[in-house]
Amino acid sequence: MSVKKKIKETYGLIATEIFSFGPYKAFRTPGTMCLIVPVSQIEEDELYELYHMSQYLYEKADPYVAQFMVARNGSIFMEHDNQKYVVFKCANNNEGRSLSKGRELARFHQKGRSFPYEVIKTNRIGQWKQLWEKRLDQLENFWRGKVQAHPLDHFEKLFIESFPYYVGLAENSIQYLVDTELDDEPQPIDSATICHHRFTGNVWRQDQLIKLPIDWVFDHASRDIAEYMRDQFFNQQTQFRDSVFLFAEEYDRTTPLSAFSWRLMFSRLLLPVHYFECIENYYLSPETENPYYERKLKDLLSRSSEYEEFLAEFHQMLSMRTKKIYLPNIEWLSYTS
Known part of the structure; x- marks a missing residue:
């Protein structure tokens, strides 16, 4: 099965054209770009921690955070050719040219400090x-x-x-x-x-500018x-x-x-x-x-x-x-x- 068919079957999304975006494959839907990111190296428990972080930051109104697309069966990843993938939804036209990275990172950390859930798999603090x-x-x-x-x-x-x-x-x-x-x-x-x-x-x-959850700890x-x-x-x-x-x-x-x-x-x-x-x-x-x-x-x-x-x-x-x-x-x- 082609990746386009797999995406339609799993998420109900029509990927008319698959193109490269940095190291990942991507496709567009109206108003959005979606990234197809391989995650076979990440444990499922860790993926769910990253999912909750991304949902939390999205609710905190961070426009640059990529969201996990949830499959029709409720899963946050899909399997294709014996590999695991996450499809991330990213807002279009998120240009970061005028951003100060120092200021933006400080704001990102400010929001992340109030993350209310227990973190185990991605936790590095004090270690x-x-x-x-x-x-x-x-x-x-x-x-x-x-x-x-x-x-x-x-x-x-x-x-x-x-x-x-x-x-x-x-x-x-x-x-x-x-x-x-x-x-x-x-x-x-x-x-x-x-x-x-x-x-x-x-x-x-x-x-x-895309803040991709698989980069996070x-x-x-x-x-x-x-x-x-x-x-x-x-x-x-x-x-x-x-x-x-x-x-x-x-x-x-x-x-x-x-x-x-x-x-x-x-x-x-x-x-x-x-x-x-x-x-x-x-x-x-x-x-x-x-x-x-x-x-x-x-x-x-x-x-x-x-x-x-x-x-x-x-x-x-x-x-x-x-x-x-x-x-x-x-x-x-x-x-x-």
Whole structure:
């Protein structure tokens, strides 16, 4: 059965033309665009949590939130060719060109903080330490295996040589997180909200702004701010300093952040997620993608000193913003006077 027939059978919708929208397939109905999003990797319980989040934000009058289409049989997904899909209904003409991303993200988080239902599957709040330690242990064991195997592969040589440096960064980030949780008292602004797995510059498209629920987790707002800054560092090299600090300021003007938030943000930026994901994706992706991840790893390694400078600048920026925020120094960061 074709996907068009499956959509008509499941939802009663007529998809006259299927086209590409970013990484997804899409079709139009009067007044709406619908995205067909594969979700086989997401557990059903998690999908239902995301469904309730999207319904809640839609009821809070967020015009950019994509809604789950509910099938005729009451299900929130359809099965086609042994795969699970969700059809999302998106409002037409949602241009985000004039939006300030910092301000819009702050408003998004404000609404998400009042989400009234229990969250289990997508919950990450208060779990960073355990998740980071588990990931670091798994990678360290994997690295030891590679060291013992004496690989000839160029990527693996780069991985073996660079890993001890990034272990140090990760251990610093975990210690910084622990110190933050001991030293600082969370404020109401630090309560959990609807966040993104990775909030990058591409998550909210400017040509048609869509807030897609499968991107979401339930976590501390600093997660999104830190991940946006990290993404800008690696992908907007020319103007990144201006853009990331403006982004943080616009967020802070809309929703003033606590000292606890700023310190969590810094601990997350210290964690070399960019390096971990590059290594993991190399081994999890098809071999045809190996050259891409090898180039990416070389780029990350070549910019490690520059990333340290960014961390030092960020640290200094916070210290200058307000004397109320005490940020312990990290000895190996190259602070400038």
